[in-house]
Amino acid sequence: GAVVSQHPSRVICKSGTSVKIECRSLDFQATTMFWYRQFPKQSLMLMATSNEGSKATYEQGVEKDKFLINHASLTLSTLTVTSAHPEDSSFYICSARAPQGPGYGYTFGSGTRLTVV
Amino acid sequence: QKEVEQDPGPLSVPEGAIVSLNCTYSNSAFQYFMWYRQYSRKGPELLMYTYSSGNKEDGRFTAQVDKSSKYISLFIRDSQPSDSATYLCAMKNNNAGNMLTFGGGTRLMVKP
Numbered sequence: 303g304a305v306v307s308q309h310p311s312r313v314i315c316k317s318g319t320s321v322k323i324e325c326r327s328l329d330f331q332a333t334t335m336f337w338y339r340q341f342p343k344q345s346l347m348l349m350a351t352s353n354e355g356s357k358a359t360y361e362q363g364v365e366k367d368k369f370l371i372n373h374a375s376l377t378l379s380t381l382t383v384t385s386a387h388p389e390d391s392s393f394y395i396c397s398a399r400a401p402q403g404p405g406y407g408y409t410f411g412s413g414t415r416l417t418v419v
Numbered sequence: 420q421k422e423v424e425q426d427p428g429p430l431s432v433p434e435g436a437i438v439s440l441n442c443t444y445s446n447s448a449f450q451y452f453m454w455y456r457q458y459s460r461k462g463p464e465l466l467m468y469t470y471s472s473g474n475k476e477d478g479r480f481t482a483q484v485d486k487s488s489k490y491i492s493l494f495i496r497d498s499q500p501s502d503s504a505t506y507l508c509a510m511k512n513n514n515a516g517n518m519l520t521f522g523g524g525t526r527l528m529v530k531p
Binding site: 344408 | 427460461516521
């Protein structure tokens with residue numbers, strides 16, 4: 303079945319530095335990928351929709367200059383958390399639609415736990 | 420009011436029990452319904468999906484949709500400790516792009 307690979311699975315960074323998270327569709331092309339944020343014991347909150355070859359669409363309240371999204375190819379989207387602060391610590395998950403997948407093909411990565419110290 | 424409501428739990432049941440997980444929604448434009456299972460510190464994985472009212476069965480899992488009541492359920496028969504996870508319902512409005520709307524998730528604990 304469709305696989306979405308997310309890397310790294312865990313990262314610890316110092317306050318003020320930037321962190322890049324990669325999301326790859328391994329066996330299908332994804333024109334659209336989604337980035338979510340999840341706080342402990344809470345549901346997924348959609349941050350932005352990443353579109354290959356064009357600018358990402360951000361949800362209300364999400365700072366686009368803080369969370370930079372690049373979707374340079376049909377198999378790779380990246381989320382960069384710029385000038386990270388402790389309040390950015392969270393679980394970030396990406397998702398992509400596999401065209402022929404069940405359930406509309408939404409496949410999720412395994413998530414990245416970001417801790418900013 | 421959230422578009423999709425889901426009891427956060429936790430729901431604790433003994434091994435072998437039948438589990439009922441539920442979501443209600445307010446947007447009648449939702450046409451596609453999914454259940455995801457999420458283990459701790461992992462991404463969600465698709466369990467069941469359906470677009471019509473009624474029941475859909477897959478092994479120990481049954482998804483039920485009642486569009487008239489805007490209510491969906493996931494039943495797990497013969498629950499196992501390995502079923503312990505957070506279960507998320509998700510819905511899609513086919514007229515609103517590719518976005519999924521998630522419930523808050525219900526944490527399930529199956530005790531041996």
